[in-house]
Amino acid sequence: MSFNYHRIIIKIGSNVLTQPNGLPDLKRITHLVEQIAAIKKQGIEVVLVSSGAVASGRSLITVSEKFDAVAARQLLASIGQVKLINTYANLFEKHEMLCSQVLVTKEDFRDRLHYLNIKNCLDLLLQHQVLPVVNENDVVSVTELMFTDNDELAGLIASMLNAQALIILTNVDGIYDGDPKLDTSKVIAEINNKGVDFSSFVSSDRSQFGRGGMITKTHMAQKVAQLGIAVHIGNGTKENILTDILEGKAPHTRFIPHKTASGKKKWIAHSETSATGIVEINAGAKAALNSSKATSLLPVGISKIKTDFKKGDIIKLVDEHNALVGLGIAEYGAEKAKERLGQKNQKALVHYDYLYLQ
Numbered sequence: 001m002s003f004n005y006h007r008i009i010i011k012i013g014s015n016v017l018t019q020p021n022g023l024p025d026l027k028r029i030t031h032l033v034e035q036i037a038a039i040k041k042q043g044i045e046v047v048l049v050s051s052g053a054v055a056s057g058r059s060l061i062t063v064s065e066k067f068d069a070v071a072a073r074q075l076l077a078s079i080g081q082v083k084l085i086n087t088y089a090n091l092f093e094k095h096e097m098l099c100s101q102v103l104v105t106k107e108d109f110r111d112r113l114h115y116l117n118i119k120n121c122l123d124l125l126l127q128h129q130v131l132p133v134v135n136e137n138d139v140v141s142v143t144e145l146m147f148t149d150n151d152e153l154a155g156l157i158a159s160m161l162n163a164q165a166l167i168i169l170t171n172v173d174g175i176y177d178g179d180p181k182l183d184t185s186k187v188i189a190e191i192n193n194k195g196v197d198f199s200s201f202v203s204s205d206r207s208q209f210g211r212g213g214m215i216t217k218t219h220m221a222q223k224v225a226q227l228g229i230a231v232h233i234g235n236g237t238k239e240n241i242l243t244d245i246l247e248g249k250a251p252h253t254r255f256i257p258h259k260t261a262s263g264k265k266k267w268i269a270h271s272e273t274s275a276t277g278i279v280e281i282n283a284g285a286k287a288a289l290n291s292s293k294a295t296s297l298l299p300v301g302i303s304k305i306k307t308d309f310k311k312g313d314i315i316k317l318v319d320e321h322n323a324l325v326g327l328g329i330a331e332y333g334a335e336k337a338k339e340r341l342g343q344k345n346q347k348a349l350v351h352y353d354y355l356y357l358q
Contacts, residue, residue: 002247003230005164007045007126010036011154014051015171016236023059024052024084028237030091032169035242036131037095045126047161048088048099049134049154056080056087077138088133098130103137106147109156110274115267119160126161151217152270155224155231159266164257166224167245168217169236174253175218191222192256221255227269228260261356268314268327268356275316275327277309277334279349286319289326289357296348297328297355299340308334315350329354 012032019025029052040046054073057080063072085101092099102122109115125132134157136147147153151168158166178185221231234245234252244250261269281289285301297317309315310333317325328350330337340346 003165003245005044005230005246007047007161007163008039008165008167009047009049009154009158009161009163010242011049011150011166011168012051012236013150013168013170014055016169017050017052018055022055024055024087026087029087031239032236032242033088033091033095035240037092037097038243039246040097040131047122047126047132047134047157047163049150049157050084050088051135051150053077053080053084053135053138056083059083074139081135081137081139084135085133092131099133100125100130102132102134104134104153105137105140106273109270112267115160122157122161149216151220155220156270158224158229159227159270162263162266163229165230165232166221167232167234167242168221169234169241170214170217171235171237172214173235173238173251174233175214187251188253189251190254190256191225223269225255226258226261227266228257230257231255262353264329264354265356268329268354271314271327272316272324275314276307277313277315277330278306279315279317279337280304280306280322281317281319281325283320286325289317289355294352296352297350298344298348299337299346300342300344302337302341302349305334305338305341310334317350324358326355326357328356 016032017024017029036046036048054076057076057078060079060083061076063075067075081101081103085099088099102118102125104118107114108118122132134153136150136153154166154168157163172180174187175191176185177188217233221233224231232245232252232254234241234250238244238250241250245252279297280303281297281301282303285297288295288301289297303320306318309330311330313330314327315330316327319325331347331349331351337349
């Protein structure tokens, strides 16, 4: 079966773009650009989230051993990002296509205003038939401010732009039901359940050059599929992989999308790191929120206000074991919430429309 998408996000990992020696694989990049150009000519809007700046830097300069990993990464990324975007620009130009560079950090998504600024920029580029090439700005992103990897960034952008699909290219055929190295393991074609525990059969190994393992990919893919966006994980080292995935020809893993969430919910879903307050809810509230009925969080279901927050802040909802249940926008501040704690017939602290459940 072929997929009829009109806006897709394509994420290409560093393990696809680099040779075993860590240098860029120009032949593969050229072939991927050819496929993206063919997809775009069909009238499909494409945003490319591309790793590879550090590898591109490695092809131009050798970093002395005396520098630590963060400094080396900053140096290689700063030099390599220029090389990477020039490579893309030259290759897309051969197909009479214009691409642009969009470098972001986690900080750029910290509040609704910054988030909408990036969204508006990407929307504007797409309206002008420009292909945005997005990457994390590794020059200024240091550990605690980093995305887990570009998968997380790609998921965020897919949600932000209301894409119908996110295609993640890695160096394996998809998610296997066992160790990919064993002949007995098979690629799982479709995943339709947010409750699947992948840790039992997904390897947590990371690729040599990438930051994110398959576990982080599966968790992110589940989250994005829950928001109404299909996620395809396929092997970027195979010929014609992008066009074959869209035509339903290539063996890969597809996460089936659930019902579409609102724009606000999509933003909230990716806002765990910018949440300020923490509210502990009781077992009754947890059960009600996770039931099939649309339910808001009422003060009667709150057992404790754990940290301070103001009206309009994003807050974390946790259970009595401190496990994250969901995220939401506070309808009023922590002081009022404390006054109403456990009371019936009070205004919801988090309205269902502004609530995202894990």
